[in-house]
Amino acid sequence: MTTTTTVTTSAATASAATARAVAGPVRRLRRRRLTNTAMTVTLALVTAAAVAALIWVLSYVATQGLPTLGPAFLTRTPPGNPAQSGGGFLNGIVGSLEIVGIATVLAVPPALATAVHIVEYGGRLARIVSFVTDVLVGLPTILTGALVYTIWVTRFGFSGLAGAFALALIMLPLVTRSTAEMLRQVPQSLREASLALGITKARTITAIVLPTARSGILTGITLAIARAMGEAAPLLLTTLGNDLFLEADPRQRMSTLALQIFTNAVTGYRTAQSRAWAGALTLIAIVVILTVTARLLPGRHPRRGR
Amino acid sequence: MSLTLKDRTTRSMPEPAGSRQRHPADRLFQAAVHAAAWLPIAILGATVVFLLVQAWPALTHYGPFSSLGSIGWAPSRAITESTSPNPYGLLQFIYGSVLTALIAMAIAVPASIAVALYLTDVAPRVIRRPLAHLVDLLAAIPSVVYGFWAIFALAPTLRPLGEMLGRTLGAVPALGAVFAGPFYGYSYLTAGIVLAIMVLPIITAICREVFATTPVPRKEAALALGATRWEMLRMAVLPPARAGIIGACTLGLGRAVGETIAVTMVIGNNVTGINPSLLAPGATMPSVLANELTEATQPFHLESLFVVALWLLALALAVNVAGRLLVRRGHREPR
Numbered sequence: 001m002t003t004t005t006t007v008t009t010s011a012a013t014a015s016a017a018t019a020r021a022v023a024g025p026v027r028r029l030r031r032r033r034l035t036n037t038a039m040t041v042t043l044a045l046v047t048a049a050a051v052a053a054l055i056w057v058l059s060y061v062a063t064q065g066l067p068t069l070g071p072a073f074l075t076r077t078p079p080g081n082p083a084q085s086g087g088g089f090l091n092g093i094v095g096s097l098e099i100v101g102i103a104t105v106l107a108v109p110p111a112l113a114t115a116v117h118i119v120e121y122g123g124r125l126a127r128i129v130s131f132v133t134d135v136l137v138g139l140p141t142i143l144t145g146a147l148v149y150t151i152w153v154t155r156f157g158f159s160g161l162a163g164a165f166a167l168a169l170i171m172l173p174l175v176t177r178s179t180a181e182m183l184r185q186v187p188q189s190l191r192e193a194s195l196a197l198g199i200t201k202a203r204t205i206t207a208i209v210l211p212t213a214r215s216g217i218l219t220g221i222t223l224a225i226a227r228a229m230g231e232a233a234p235l236l237l238t239t240l241g242n243d244l245f246l247e248a249d250p251r252q253r254m255s256t257l258a259l260q261i262f263t264n265a266v267t268g269y270r271t272a273q274s275r276a277w278a279g280a281l282t283l284i285a286i287v288v289i290l291t292v293t294a295r296l297l298p299g300r301h302p303r304r305g306r
Numbered sequence: 307m308s309l310t311l312k313d314r315t316t317r318s319m320p321e322p323a324g325s326r327q328r329h330p331a332d333r334l335f336q337a338a339v340h341a342a343a344w345l346p347i348a349i350l351g352a353t354v355v356f357l358l359v360q361a362w363p364a365l366t367h368y369g370p371f372s373s374l375g376s377i378g379w380a381p382s383r384a385i386t387e388s389t390s391p392n393p394y395g396l397l398q399f400i401y402g403s404v405l406t407a408l409i410a411m412a413i414a415v416p417a418s419i420a421v422a423l424y425l426t427d428v429a430p431r432v433i434r435r436p437l438a439h440l441v442d443l444l445a446a447i448p449s450v451v452y453g454f455w456a457i458f459a460l461a462p463t464l465r466p467l468g469e470m471l472g473r474t475l476g477a478v479p480a481l482g483a484v485f486a487g488p489f490y491g492y493s494y495l496t497a498g499i500v501l502a503i504m505v506l507p508i509i510t511a512i513c514r515e516v517f518a519t520t521p522v523p524r525k526e527a528a529l530a531l532g533a534t535r536w537e538m539l540r541m542a543v544l545p546p547a548r549a550g551i552i553g554a555c556t557l558g559l560g561r562a563v564g565e566t567i568a569v570t571m572v573i574g575n576n577v578t579g580i581n582p583s584l585l586a587p588g589a590t591m592p593s594v595l596a597n598e599l600t601e602a603t604q605p606f607h608l609e610s611l612f613v614v615a616l617w618l619l620a621l622a623l624a625v626n627v628a629g630r631l632l633v634r635r636g637h638r639e640p641r
Contacts, residue, residue, distance in 0.1 A: 036534035043428050046420035047437065050510075053503050054444050060459045061451060113342030121336065125343060131630065132346045138557055138626035139619070140564025142592045143353060146615045149599065150356045158600075169349055176346065200328065202335035230448025233566035233592070237599050258450045262567060265454045280451045291446045295439070 058284065065281030068274045074282070077246050082264070082272040089279045091246045092260035096286075098248065099160050099239065099256055100228045103167035108221060111175035112210070118176070119183040120205055130180065136173035144169050145234030153238060160250035163239035167231060171224045178220025182213040215297045222294035226287045232258035257283045353619065361616045364609035368392040373613050374400075379577040379594065381604035394610035396617060398580045402494065402588040403621070406569060407562040409498025409584070414506045415555050421506070422513035423539055427525075438514070445507035453571030456500045461491030461572065468495065468585050489585040492574030497590070500568050505558040512557060512633060516550030517543055553632030560625040564618070566592035591618040 073088035114133070118126045148166040156162070186209050194204040210217070235241075241259040242252070257279055264276035364373075368389055376395030383393045425438050472487030520543045528538040544551075574587020575597060581588060591614050602608035 032534050032537065036536040039536040039539075040428055043420045043424040046417050047424045047429070047441075050417065050421050050444065050506060051437065051440050053506075054440055054447075056459065057447060057452070057455050057503075060455055064458070110342045110345050113339045114345055117339045117343035121339065125340075129343045129346050132350055134630045135623065135626045136346055136350060138560045138564075138629070139353075139622050140566065140592055142564070142566040142595050143357070143615060143619055143622070146595060146599065146612065147353045147356055150360050150612075151352070172349070173346060200332040202329075202332040205335070226446060230446075230450065232448070232450045233596055236567075236596055240600060258448055258567075261454060262450050262571075265450070265457070266571065276454065280454055283448055284451060287446050287448060288443065291443070 061277065061280050061284060064274070064277035065279075068278035069281055073275070073278050078243060078260075078264075078272075078275060080244065082267055082269045085271040085274070087275065089255075089257060089260050089275065089282070091242065091244075092255045092257040092279060093282065094246060094248060095160065095239070095242075095254040096229055096256040096258070098250060099164045099235070099254060100167060100225055102161065102164035102250060103171055103228055104221070104225055106164065106168035107171040107224070108175055111172045112179055112217070114172075114176045115179035115183055116205055116210075118180045120201070120209065133173045133176045133180075137177060140233075141170050141231055142233040142237070145237035148234070149237045158238065158240040158253045160239050160247075160252065160254035163235045163254065163256070164250065166234040166238045167228045170231065170234065171228050174224040174227060175221055178223065179213070179217050182216035182220065183209060185216070186212045219294040219297050222290050222297070226290035226294070229287055229290070230258055230283065232256075232262050235259050236262070257286075357612055357616045357619055361609055361612035364394070364606045364613050367606055367609075368394070373610065374617075378579050379589075381598075381602070381607045381610075384604045384606055386605040394606065394613070396591075396614060398577065399589055399591045399594055399614060400617070400621075401580050402573065402590040402593075403563050403618075405494050405584075405588070406497045406501055406573070406590060407559055409495060410501035410505055410562045411555065411559055413499065413502035414509055414558060417502070418506050418509035418513055418554070418558070419551060421510045422517055423543070425510070426514055426517040427539060427543065428535065441507050441510055443507075444503065445511070449504070449565060449567045450571075452500055452504055453568035456496060456568065456572045457491075460500065461496050464496060464499070465489060465491055468493070472585060483582045484584055486583040487585055490574075490587070492572055492587045493583075493585045494573065494588050495584045497569045497573040497588075498584075500572055501562045501565055504565060504568065505561050508561055509554045509558040512554035513547070513551055516547045516554065516633075520546065549632055549635050553629050553635070556625055556629030556632055560622055560629055563625060564592060564622050566596050569593050570596045591615075591621075 072086065074093065075090055076086075076088040077091050078089070079085075079087040114129065118130045118133075144166050148162055148169070152162045152165060153159075190208055190212060191204055194208045195201070199207075235256055236259065239254050239256065239259070241263055242255045243260060243263055247254050261276045261279045261283060264272040264279070267273070369392070372390070372392040373394055373396040375397075376392050377397045378393075378395045379398065380393045421441060425434055425441070429437060468489030468491075469487065471485045472489055475485040476482050476487055478485075524542045524546075525538055528542040529535075533541060569590055570593040573589060573593055575589050575593060576587040577589045577594060595611060595615055595618070599608070599611050602611055
């Protein structure tokens with residue numbers, strides 16, 4: 001009898017002790033699990049907020065711009081009096097395509113050559129240039145505008161060419177960086193195989209390395225074009241804008257889509273603002289199409305446009 | 307042997323066997339490529355030199371640092387002969403640039419780290435890539451569109467919040483000045499929030515790259531020891547990524563400091579002085595350049611704008627060089 005009671009009491013004390021010993025860790029585990037759930041939910045909510053911001057911007061521009069966006073908007077110039085409704089941004093669209101086109105032609109060949117030097121020839125200069133290119137990518141684009149203003153506009157006046165020159169200076173480091181990144185991914189064995197056949201280094205680069213990296217390089221160029229399309233600040237100091245008529249001569253002041261959105265957005269006229277919304281929607285459409293096309297190109301891709 | 311080793315590390319192409327008697331076309335190609343490689347250095351050098359040359363008359367006329375010692379930008383008060391006080395004070399622009407960038411970083415840094423963690427380790431695998439593309443798309447929207455959207459969609463949404471802040475916190479004695487009304491929508495706060503949205507995808511993208519380099523065994527070890535997923539992120543992913551995160555934030559800061567058009571559209575462009583309230587209109591270094599550079603008519607006006615550009619360049623260079631060095635170190639750090 002006594003032994004049983006002793007056993008039960010000792011069992012009871014033992015289980016109580018275990019319970020006490022376990023309660024702490026169990027509670028702690030529960031708290032840790034709770035923290036885990038709370039943080040998982042927080043991370044998901046923050047991501048949802050970022051996506052919500054994107055949807056807010058896109059949907060707002062779409063609802064404001066759609067009523068004005070139509071065939072007429074894409075094929076006409078703005079009315080002489082900004083208070084009038086109707087008309088479109090044909091001059092800005094033509095200007096954007098032309099200026100960015102010239103900038104691309106100016107920027108891509110030297111950018112490819114620079115990237116080839118960084119990756120294929122290497123050395124101290126290559127490392128320095130690689131770093132300077134990275135720094136240039138992050139510099140404010142308005143400073144590029146100010147630079148072109150001092151060396152070009154003060155002598156030859158505002159023109160589409162000056163704007164194209166500024167955009168080329170902005171695109172050059174972008175294309176250099178993405179191209180260098182793609183060249184680094186070309187397998188070293190391809191180069192060695194080519195050189196082993198007695199082919200010169202120059203031929204190896206132009207006939208083997210660059211073609212292998214082609215689609216990735218094109219992606220980088222496309223992303224740089226998308227970026228240049230949206231630039232307004234440097235163009236404000238170089239092409240100045242031309243809101244009245246279609247100007248296709250790059251030696252004259254020209255308008256671009258981004259500039260035209262800016263100038264029309266800050267006027268007090270509702271009519272001008274509604275044209276600016278349609279312009280913003282057009283610009284977003286162009287940039288998004290370019291960005292998505294760049295990502296859909298076959299092959300490996302540079303990680304980011306900027 | 308030493309040659310191959312060197313080639314592995316620099317990842318440059320080995321020289322062909324008969325490189326002593328090379329084809330002339332080969333040498334020409336190398337010379338051309340070598341010349342092109344100087345372009346980025348030339349661009350950076352030209353920017354520094356030309357901005358300095360343009361700013362020089364104002365720097366010598368008013369003294370090189372006088373603009374940093376005065377508040378208020380008043381071109382109309384500039385007289386050709388007068389050298390003191392400097393009517394082209396810069397402090398309010400530096401204040402505006404730093405304040406808007408700080409507001410942006412306060413919002414964007416924690417948010418970007420959270421988004422990057424979610425996209426690399428937490429989100430269900432199927433939605434990781436599409437979500438990452440959506441966040442990247444935030445970076446594709448042009449600055450001028452953000453500014454336009456901010457004037458008409460963001461500022462009216464912020465107005466009740468700003469008025470509430472002005473009524474409640476604005477009445478508190480010490481804090482009051484920071485939240486003093488009235489709030490019209492054009493303010494440091496609005497500009498800071500727009501900047502936050504604009505730099506978020508940039509910081510997120512770099513953080514994602516850094517987090518993705520965490521070795522899987524490291525994460526598995528944490529989980530095998532009984533860590534929850536959050537503990538795994540906190541103990542295995544975040545600590546080694548610290549340098550990379552700081553670098554990412556610095557590059558985001560560089561972007562925020564240099565952003566022009568969106569800020570110009572929503573900050574209100576008050577160039578006369580510093581208002582301590584976050585809800586008041588102000589100006590930044592890039593915004594005054596965008597507004598006045600093509601219309602400068604007063605004595606030393608254009609030259610003083612280039613003084614602004616020069617200090618903006620100094621600030622942007624410092625931030626970007628620091629950021630790049632940190633990101634590189636973050637990538638290289640042995641784990």
